[in-house]
Amino acid sequence: xxxxxxxxxxxxxxxxxxxxxxxxxxxxxxxxxxxxxxxxxxxxxxxxxxxxxxxxxxxxxxxxxxxxxxxxxxxxxxxxxxxxxxxxxxxxxxxxxxxxxxxxxxxxxxxxxxxxxxxxxxxxxxxxxxxxxxxxxxxxxxxxxxxxxxxxxxxxxxxxxxxxxxxxxxxxxxxxxxxxxxx
Numbered sequence: 001x002x003x004x005x006x007x008x009x010x011x012x013x014x015x016x017x018x019x020x021x022x023x024x025x026x027x028x029x030x031x032x033x034x035x036x037x038x039x040x041x042x043x044x045x046x047x048x049x050x051x052x053x054x055x056x057x058x059x060x061x062x063x064x065x066x067x068x069x070x071x072x073x074x075x076x077x078x079x080x081x082x083x084x085x086x087x088x089x090x091x092x093x094x095x096x097x098x099x100x101x102x103x104x105x106x107x108x109x110x111x112x113x114x115x116x117x118x119x120x121x122x123x124x125x126x127x128x129x130x131x132x133x134x135x136x137x138x139x140x141x142x143x144x145x146x147x148x149x150x151x152x153x154x155x156x157x158x159x160x161x162x163x164x165x166x167x168x169x170x171x172x173x174x175x176x177x178x179x180x181x182x183x
Contacts, residue, residue: 002067003066004067005071006070019059023067027069031071037071037072037127041069043064044065074124081124084120085118089114089172089173089176092169093164095164096158096160099158100158121179128179137175144163148160
């Protein structure tokens, strides 16, 4: 298996890693000791970040030709994550109308982009300094996100749209300025 980091081939030796999850965990740990975060993972054309970890972590590395890793310093990763999250938050109010008019696929694409951007941000949070107001807003957004999961489970498209537009998006709009950059 070939390993690239930010497009550069890396010379490495496998020790006891047998699965893709083992290799990714080792790469994350090694990059973290150097002050970097993993921001993207690709197995050929497959974007691993967009897939549930359980779907790829057990794969035998013998079947993987190249693992492409993108890494960044926390401040750079935060800037990219913040911009991506801001763009997805602006689109959340569209979900309700799209679901009501039968454009489920387009609505779900917006939701997937939002969840990916939000997950990336939560991966970066441990690298930010403590901030009580930011922590309060994250605590405040948790209940609506739990309701959103329940709405998806119940296939309640009206509640999904309402939660995204009236609960999740406004809270995230208040949180974004606390992450630096322009809102």
